[in-house]
Amino acid sequence: MKQRILVAVIGVPALIGVLCFAPDWATAVLVAALCVIGCHEFMGAAAPEKAAHWWGLAATLSVFTVFTVYFSGGAFAGSTVQKIMTWLLAALIVVMFIAAVQAYGKDDELDFPDISAMAVSGLVIPLALGCLVRLRMLEYGAGLVLIPLVSAFMSDSLALFGGMLFGKTKLAPRVSPKKTREGAVSGLVGGMVGMILFRIVFFLCTEVQLHIGWCVALGFVGAVMGQLGDLSFSCVKRQCGIKDYGRLLPGHGGVLDRFDSVIFAAPVTWMLVSAATLY
Structure with missing residues (x-):
């Protein structure tokens, strides 16, 4: 319990500092960092035999997912940057399935549970946490987030x-x-x-x-x-x-x-x- 309280005492002010007082891009960077760590944790749990080899691809996908969310809002909406990020994210999703095809039959092959773990950690979780970025970019977003x-x-x-x-x-x-x-x-x-x-x-x-x-x-x-x-x-x-x-x-x-x-x-x-x- 003491460790739990100590981490909260240190972590909560640091979290508030980034979310509320730093620019909105700092929220995107923080969320992306959390998602990279989350990818490692989720892949290690759901696909432990493949995590060491494939979590990097899932982590890269998660970063692009978060920044695609970031560049789809605010002043970036409809911009060239948003379109480029969307295409790059789509390309990474295709790469994930190409990797599954290329690795089939090998020691590090990606079966359906592995692909599912990569999709959840690289897409679903970042899209969900990316809503913190969306909130931060609203009017009064420093509080609403x-x-x-x-x-x-x-x-x-x-x-x-x-x-x-x-x-x-x-x-x-x-x-x-x-x-x-x-x-x-x-x-x-x-x-x-x-x-x-x-x-x-x-x-x-x-x-x-x-x-x-x-x-x-x-x-x-x-x-x-x-x-x-x-x-x-x-x-x-x-x-x-x-x-x-x-x-x-x-x-x-x-x-x-x-x-x-x-x-x-x-x-x-x-x-x-x-x-x-x-x-």
Whole structure:
């Protein structure tokens, strides 16, 4: 627990510093870096025999995916740079399948589970986390980018403490034996409370009043999707026979262990923020 708290005390301010105070391209660089590490972790779990040889291709694909997202928004929308990045990303996807054909029958061949692992780590996860980049590029994006993090992380924290205090009924014992229904409900409350507190801080920093109804809704949806992401990635861990995806963050595991909830919360948050009138 001490390691977990220490990493949070150091990591959260650093994360906020990049997301809120650095230029939007820094968010893209940070997300790309997280995705590269995530590729190594996911390939190591889902395709351990092929990870050493092929994770570099998946990591390259993830970087191009994130920057394709970045160059598709803001002042870059419709530009030549966006078109070039889109074509390069498409070319890399083709290269992945060419590699599978070329490697067939060899010691390092890519079978369907390997290709699936590369697609998830190189495309699906970066597209999901890339929604943080999309949020950062919106008006008041330096604040809005924190919404999926606040809802997901507050949900995680309150679910942990709520489960410790009130937990009796198991939520999904075969997937995550320690999670309880009482903890899950506490997590939903945590997501909503977190967004109410976020609304206050957002107003103090920007003098823009966010709609409280939408804030509560975003907290609830972010918490639901965050918990689903946590359980989904736990399910993959159980199937792969591992406890954590990595050891990069003491007390938290790897990047995927820490950001699994954000991977599910960020896309839904971006869609709601884009569709709603928050202020």
